[in-house]
Amino acid sequence: MGQDNLSKFKINREGPSSMKNYPKFGANNSGPGYGGVVIVTILVSLFVTTVTWFFLNGAIKTVSDKVGEVLNTGLEEVTQEGGTVADSDTRRVIVKEESAVISAVKRAQPSVVSIIATKDLQDFYQNRESLYNDPFFDYLFGEGNVTPEGNSSNGNGTGKATVGGGTGFFVSQDGMILTNKHVVADDTADYTVLDNSGQEYLAQVLARDPAQDIAIIKIEGSDFPIAELGESSALEPGQTVVAIGNSLGEYSNTVTKGVISGVGRSIMASDNGGVNGQIIENVIQTDAAINPGNSGGPLVNIEGQVIGINTAIDVSGQLIGFALPIDVAKEAVTMVKETGEITRPYLGVRYIPITPEVATSRGLAVDYGVLIAKGTQYGMEAVVPGSPAAKIGLKENDIVFEINDQKIDSEHDLSSTIKKKRVGESVRLKIMRDGKEQILNVTLEAQP
Template structure:
């Protein structure tokens, strides 16, 4: 375990968020200035009145997170919510105490994942593991900038859940994440974006959220979910995400029983407050998918709670044509859809 930490920690960084904030001072003013001059002499003599006023602005640290170096020339992985503010500036502090200005290269449109770039070379880089091999009960090591203050804090626990779905909120954002790794290794405010490691010192997840009203329940994005996005940034400088265009609910036994569904697994195409089940003019719409369809297979792979639709889509590239096995009003049909790049508006 010590070897794993020693191997990985040089590549773990702190991400400092800075913004220009107003400088507020107490400025003198005359509350009787609206009165005619001949009356002003009767008011305010011997008194001084002040009110808050802005005297310019200053660059100030307003938050922090974590990240890790994935290339010796300065590519860094972190959470999107750490660097979501386009008006803020970001500074990276490396483990050897050096400070670098960071540029946000890409923010993933549908995962809490972002890539930064700093101008440097010969940096220590971390090895990416295989999150598909993660087992319940195996040791997990979280490293990060705990509470935004203590750099390279290490906590140890076990993998306590897989394929978790949660809704996390913070910094004015609320997002739903699927397929997360659950761990009891302590993940604190500021740890966001740091790595979750196995005993080989390899990254198996990106620390993303904690349950604030429960002890030792933290979550991480499996690293395999973002490997294609990392390669996309390396090759093109941006994240190109394949997109089908459906909103869905994963079917489990409870939902199947409650709604008297004909199957116990699959993706039920159904809209909600965030929009319709089938996005107009999307690949799904063009393929003929309808609301209340149940997608039971995606290109030959069964859709299940662990093998959920979003995970299957990410295995493919923009332009790939896939076959969907769909259950519609009790009948099985096959449809073909050509995946497109996810629109920025979604």
Template sequence: MKNSISRFIFGLFYFLAFILVLFISIFVFNPSGVSLGAIFQRLGGLFNVEQTYNNTSALFTREVVQEESAVTSVVEKVSPSVVSIVVKTYDFDIFEGPSSRESGIGTGFIVESSGLIITNSHVVEDSEGEYSVVLKDGTTYDVEEIHLDEITDIAILEITARNLPIVEFGDSDNLKVGQRAIAIGNALGKFQNTVTVGVVSGISRQIVASGGFGLPSKVYESVIQTDAALNPGNSGGPLLNSAGQVIGVNVATTAGADNISFAIPVNSVKPILEGFLKEGRIVRPYLGVYYSMITEEIARIRSLPVGAYISRVVPESPAQDAGLKRGDIIIKIQDRQLNGEQSLATALAKFKVGDKIELEVDRDGEIIRVSLTLEEVPRE
């Protein structure tokens, strides 16, 4: 009896020792992070342990695939609506005679199936050039009419076509820093439908673009900043959100700086297009004042409100008819605060000719409200 008990105790001791050695082996000689269940399974299923797997790598891969799928879906959806803009120019050589050459100079996108295309005005500003657009499938159309709005750097091109695929507009007023931004364009004037991906790096930026060759510089107000790379030839192309909606018109990149590019907010383009569809030409709303913006810093130093200081009122303008005076400070338009991020011109660009608006004005420290109807910019 005693011998049986002794054998049982020794057997139990050896069994426990085996288990101890096994566990030490698992935790000391398992640098690869293989799960406990997997090890037991490899040992022949000695124990019935629920298997758990380290899914970190698999989850990461799945997230990458989903992200890439989202971008490719946007590109597949929008690319047919993006066009390359080509210009033909003519030269005359005293020895070889006249010659012509074509070059890709920019990008545009289709906004009406009958053949209306949005791009930058600086892309098509050569009045002596002959312009055409090339679709993704290689189909080429001559540009028949060009309508420029040099103030916003937006142009509307007309071609004769039918059933063209169009883009969908988003809402640039609701952009968030850090959200996805996708740019499609004719990079370097050679590579059609080049795609770059980044994020919205900033909103309501103000930049000054050099005109070059003695041309005047241009100030862009309230533009979108993105780190999606833009190259020469991308100008006029769409900046898209992750839903494939246009949130901006690519316009400029900063020379000498990586990953800093800019786009005109699409909400500044919408009233231009709406006015064109109604009038058949680009019309801009007109207030009739000369002004300077009072920034927060100036306001603090001078004890003034932030807003647009009126330095002159144009005779026979909506501003004069409404009673605005030199020295008035426009604080708000339709309850939209004017400040460093939204100037008077930027705020007005969101309205159309004929819109009735209400201004909140500081006149010698007294707040007054002025109502007026926006008119069309007088033709010269």
């Protein structure tokens, strides 16, 4: 899959040190995120440069006095009159954001849980050398920092070692929990859920999404508080959002506030400098702090509705976090409820999106579509062996420029177009090979 114009980001993989002295969700943790920042702007008529007691006959206070009143009271109606008394322009600013954020947190927080991954110490010590040599592990958790539970003398202890964790939230009253796939990616680990009251439950992984960083786990029980799922299709930059999660694996119920910085982003998320990378498309960019441990937690709007799943951070910059749109996760939840698994259609090619610049530099006959090409890492073939693309004979350097008569371009990229189809559906590809157009029909299969 093409990586032009894509930045590389670290997935928030939570690890061993994250659960040391793990606090209960019910703890009275304090921290940033509960207070709002209020900026009050006073609009003064261009016809007046100075407001004096003489000109207004003592009718109103100076502008500076009025601003002072607002900043001191925090939640107060403000009226500024400028210009002459006859043509004054009255503006009212009502400061309510702080209380709205607190209300949103109170609505969403009961559904948020902490997820803890543990392994037998014997298995852990057999694999710890590779962990210690992992730069990503060292970056997040400190070199060799683990939390064994039990006797660990001579490096051959018994018991459990905490090897990771993250956040999730209830999506059904019978215990279904939505989280990130990378939080529960280890098939050999055991997963424990800590709910908002501090109660612990053993969790089972029901399904992992093959195409998105989404997983669904389940605990036994009933009447769990579920999160209200909002809509992510109409999000706009500037909207206030709140990220809730188990920050750094130690501070449960952590709340950070920010805004939506952008929508429809595509990122390359990886866990070790590009190794095991995965392109994640159409994500939400936010400046609300998403720290290691927040992975899988909800990103909520001012109404307390979940509009995204906290997923990744850009470690090269500050205040750049990413969340998966909740609409994508809703599909996964529905699939699991109906079939017990998450299936996504796929074609099975890696590609470079063709732009006019790419077409010019490579001497291509068309300036849209995708060029099938090998990945940047060793072993990343242009056409995945055994895939639907391989079965119809697609080759490296083929250009796919239409699917079912839909032009493939920046607004209709190949991956998103395929994901809108169904497993088992037949689609028509218009390709160019060696300068000649061809039509190929392919039946989409479930992505492994």
